Amino acid sequence: MIRFFVLVALVLSTLLAPAFxxxxxxxxxxxxxxxxxxxxxxxxxxxxxxxxxxxxxxxTVLSLAPGIIMMMTCLPLMVIVFSFLRQAIGxxxxxxxxxxxxxxxxxxxxxxxxxxxxxxxxxxxxYREGAINEADAFSRAMVPFRAFMEARVHDTTLTALSxxxxxxxxESAMDNPPLSLLIPSFMLSEIKTAFQIxxxxxxxxxxxxxxxxxxxxxxGMMMVPPAVVSLPFKLAFFVMxxxxxxxxxxxxxxxxx
Numbered sequence: 001m002i003r004f005f006v007l008v009a010l011v012l013s014t015l016l017a018p019a020f021x022x023x024x025x026x027x028x029x030x031x032x033x034x035x036x037x038x039x040x041x042x043x044x045x046x047x048x049x050x051x052x053x054x055x056x057x058x059x060t061v062l063s064l065a066p067g068i069i070m071m072m073t074c075l076p077l078m079v080i081v082f083s084f085l086r087q088a089i090g091x092x093x094x095x096x097x098x099x100x101x102x103x104x105x106x107x108x109x110x111x112x113x114x115x116x117x118x119x120x121x122x123x124x125x126x127y128r129e130g131a132i133n134e135a136d137a138f139s140r141a142m143v144p145f146r147a148f149m150e151a152r153v154h155d156t157t158l159t160a161l162s163x164x165x166x167x168x169x170x171e172s173a174m175d176n177p178p179l180s181l182l183i184p185s186f187m188l189s190e191i192k193t194a195f196q197i198x199x200x201x202x203x204x205x206x207x208x209x210x211x212x213x214x215x216x217x218x219x220g221m222m223m224v225p226p227a228v229v230s231l232p233f234k235l236a237f238f239v240m241x242x243x244x245x246x247x248x249x250x251x252x253x254x255x256x257x
Contacts, residue, residue, distance in 0.1 A: 057134075071183050072145045073112050074255055077194040078104035081251060084198030088205040089238060090231050107248060111255045118144040142179065149186040150177075152255075157192070158185045193254075201247070208234050 070076060082100045086092075095103075109116075123141035126132045132140070161181060162168070177185070212230035216222065238244075 071187060072149060073108050074190065074251075075104055075108040076187060077190045077197075078107050078251060080191065080194035081197050081201070081247070084194070085201050085243075085247060088198075088202045089234050090205075090227055103248075107252065111252060112148070115144045115148050146179075146182065149182055152189060152193075153182065153186045154189040154192065157189045158182075161185050161188075197251075204237070205234050208237065 079101060082104060086095065086100065119141040122143065123132075123137045123139075126140075127134070127137035158177060158181070161184060162177075209226055209230050212233065213226040216224055216226055216229060
């Protein structure tokens with residue numbers, strides 16, 4: 001056995017010796033790189049950094065796109081309200097979470113389409129044409145998003161966050177709050193509004209549960225879970241009232257104007 005391990009060690013040392021003894025890899029030939037880029041149809045003028053930096057920025061923006069959608073649009077409110085609605089009816093997995101998120105995404109696109117178009121027209125399109133630089137494009141793209149968030153942020157939330165760190169912002173910053181203050185204030189305001197809507201949604205379904213529980217207790221059927229009996233009545237009430245359409249329309253009217 002010892003001879004076997006010694007033999008294996010000798011073979012490995014023989015095979016790995018050229019690898020450890022080789023010299024450092026020489027620098028790539030620029031002419032070869034240019035020829036490869038020309039063969040692939042890629043531009044060869046300019047530095048490699050100038051070509052990679054926009055690509056890295058684009059990949060970074062794409063990776064942060066879900067977070068951007070969550071931070072500066074009405075998607076959080078839509079998802080929270082629909083989740084409250086599903087719980088109020090008493091359904092745990094119907095409709096599925098993926099379907100609720102997809103519906104919230106399309107409703108968000110319906111609400112935010114003017115903002116997206118304005119940002120594209122005023123910032124992205126001129127930047128692609130080379131009329132403005134990256135800083136100007138970012139500033140112009142934030143203008144419609146800032147107007148959307150400022151119109152729906154609660155003043156109490158904005159004041160509470162600004163007062164949480166005394167001395168960081170003065171009173172004049174409340175007229176034109178920075179994005180570091182405006183975005184979290186907008187998110188908290190949307191969550192607060194979503195919980196208020198969820199409370200209003202729960203009330204009619206809670207009334208049905210109480211009526212069913214009282215009837216079952218009066219009939220002496222205390223061992224029957226009220227939620228099992230009230231579920232068909234809540235579904236019938238919600239379907240007859242066309243609940244999904246009316247709630248979606250009410251949410252959209254909240255963002256009108």
